[in-house]
Amino acid sequence: MVFLYGTGHSPKLRTSYLVTMVFTYITAAVIAEVCSASPSAGSIYLWAAEAGGPRFGRLLGFIVAWWSTTAWTTFCASNTQAAVNYMLSELTVFNVDFPTDTSSVKFRAVQWICTEILLALAAILNFMPPKYFRYVFWFSSMVVLLDFILNIIWLPIGAHNTWGFRTAEEAFMSTYNGTGAPPGWNWCLSYLATAGILIGFDASGHVAEETKNASITAARGIFWSTVVSGIGGLATIILFLFCAPDPDTLFSFGSPQPFVPLYAVVLGRGGHIFMNVICIVALWLVSLTLSYSIHHSPTNQTQNKNTAIAIVAASRLVFAVARDGVLPFSSWVSKVHNGQPRNAVIVVWAVAALVTCTLLPSDVAFTSLVSAAGVPSAAAYGLICLARLICTPKRFPKPQWSLGKWSKPFQFIGVFWNGWVVAVLFSPYAFPVTGANLNYAPIIMAGVTIFALISYFAMPEEAWLPRNRISHFIDSKGAQATVEEVERPSGEDQGTSTPRL
Template sequence: MVFMFITAGVLAEICSALPLSGSIYIWAAESAGPKYARFFGFLVAWWSTTAWMTFAAGNCQATANYIVSQLAVWEVNFPGGTGLDNVRWRAFVWGVSEVMLFLSIAVNYLPPKWYKGVFRFSLFIMMLDFFLCLIWLPIAVHNTYGFRSADFVFTSTYNGTGAPAGWNYILSFLFTAGILTGFDASGHIAEETKNASVVAGRGIITSAIATGVCGFISIIVFLFCIPDLDTFFALAAPQPFVQVYAAALGKGPSIFMTALAVLGLILNTSIAVVAASRLIFAVARDGVLPLSGWIGRVDGHRQPKNAVTVMFVFAATLLCSIIPSQVAFTSLISAGGVPTIAAYCLIALLRLTQTPNSFKTSHFYLGRWARPMYLSTVLFNGLVFVVMISPFYFPVTASTFNFACVIFGSVTIFAILSWYFIPAEKWLRQEQIEQAMRITEGNTDPRETYPSLQRAE
């Protein structure tokens, strides 16, 4: 958690100096310096686009898992069973996931003036869910099957991976670090943010801190509130916490908690699509993606609705892979977090080695703490990256192989080929790179470099 806070500080420093849509690939380019800017800009552009576009599909399937898990609570017999070998079950999960995606995307077609209300309502729902889990769930657990001991929560270990004990411990970062990603989102909507050089950077820091603190508290509470491990691992629902709610609160209240989680996840996905669509719009605006001329357009409200449509088509197509094989779908979305972590690590490495004394005009300039924070970010995110592409289960078989490394490698190769074949004058021209560097030194206005920049006033 501490190292992710440091990572947020490193990104906030750059965001404050360059508050532009599609920020993360521009940050990478400028962190690399003029000589290597274009190459690393291509890498991070494709990494980030892959991460954010797969996130929507993965989140919608996770939302569907909450809904279909109510069948296990009410002991409803599904034709053919709820195993992954049942194509009817996979089709059912796919259908529910597509509905969740449609609802999540639909919010992004609302008029922009509604967004503030959506964001505030989303925050209300998430905090309501958080406090109910913090207060109602423990009371119910105390009155039913009882808490786990402090010794169990803080000292016990469980190895369900088949990995050596040391690596099994390291694999715990897969879950905890996976929660603390995506806080660069506020940078992607910087062009629509008032006083973006301060507000967008502050958003990166506060979102990382809020997620870290609330996530840590939630993990501790859930560890105290789960049933004994034999009972917990025997739960058959795709989302076992739905059955935990039912065991502690009762079947009826479990519906309420499930509905709350589903609504929160739909809104969470919608907000993620807001950030992701701005990233896709920025990359298309600069001429990299196929159909860039259409994707990079904005509507009468200056909203990138075509980029939102691309998100919907891509995620809906990705979800279709659930029907032939759940393993195929899991493999495709397994790389969702990997490119983001890789981008965090790479940006810090470039700041450490190529531009350690730049971006002094940043409102969040790190000063003498810069190099230690860059190094900490590189080492920690490098470790998380290794964990995310490593096998999760041992021995490794075709059904347990982690395809994240294959997908990440393929995206990286495609990015390198794009860098090689796309003419330099078409995307991230040298004069554009040098002009952006002058922005970070306070010598020019961002709108001179990016004429399409339309920041809210």
């Protein structure tokens, strides 16, 4: 939200978010349809392999496996730092004599220490017995709902009693350029935050093996959580457009998270502390929307995007990739203890903790981490859409959750939309571009892709995703024995069902 204020404000923000909602819904529908055909742990790289067909499936599977692993582990780091920024912004509110600017090495050191502590606590939470996870998710849902309700009710009252509401013209028509970019590209950069709000919806698929009737439940979780996310995000944006001050005033607070001093002004010191605690817990434990279906229940679907739950989803993805022998030390990473992939949790925590160390030398590490967390997911979505459109346009099982005649148009749109999102996330965020404000996301993405290609050529084909197994799946009936293949003539032999590769 803060970055949205710095990249154009009202009319661009409103338009950008509405565009993002529509095209992300379309992308989520395509991914949900593919998920319905093959719900399994690790899902997204298997979807890419299946969508790529016998010729390109194995290559796409390797690339997306590495991309997705990078996305989820990096997200754990960037999301934890976001929670820490809320916490350290209290230094500004209480006028503590300590630097609060990221240009200060001293501040970045404290920021790094706090991030590592919260990250470790989130990892430890994942070692609890699985039977308690449902209570964590229920609590998470209640906290995020409380956060939303308090903002909807409390913030307008506070704004009315302090600086007042902004007019409709100020809220929807004023512009602001805080990036230094040309006006046209400044508008493009507004998609950085709008696209980042609605990403990561593939998480339902990562735990599909732990979900009843996964071919329907996981697919619905992917799509409908994205819809709910978009609606909730739109309501929140409109709320802040009317209740927040102008961008110059907001950024003049001089804290790593300007909305904390905003809460202090409109809610008072006592009220803002309570609200800030809710925000920190929501980021660390709950935060923005992400579907997560868990514990063998088709009704237990929460929409949470946070560090603790992100580690759950990320560890399942890492476990699945390691189980198939793609990662280094796969035999150790894929070990299960009492039904839990604890070693995979340790790997996710270790990588996220290592990535967090980039805070120390760089004052733009946070924005680079945000991009590095979003780019691989958007690229994977686009690649799956492209593969379904080109590689397996007619040779793919029809899932229970099907788009029917809308499937191909949605795939076409998904390719270009996600290509656009990747381009924006690769862009510098401040101009003129220097070594100090360079966005390192393209470098991270290139390095990960190189590792994926090395793995592809180094691992024998018979060890993972051999061509004949991909052919066997896409020529089968897919996830359920009652569905028919797309556009296959009636009466033709459909083969047997093999949802797993």
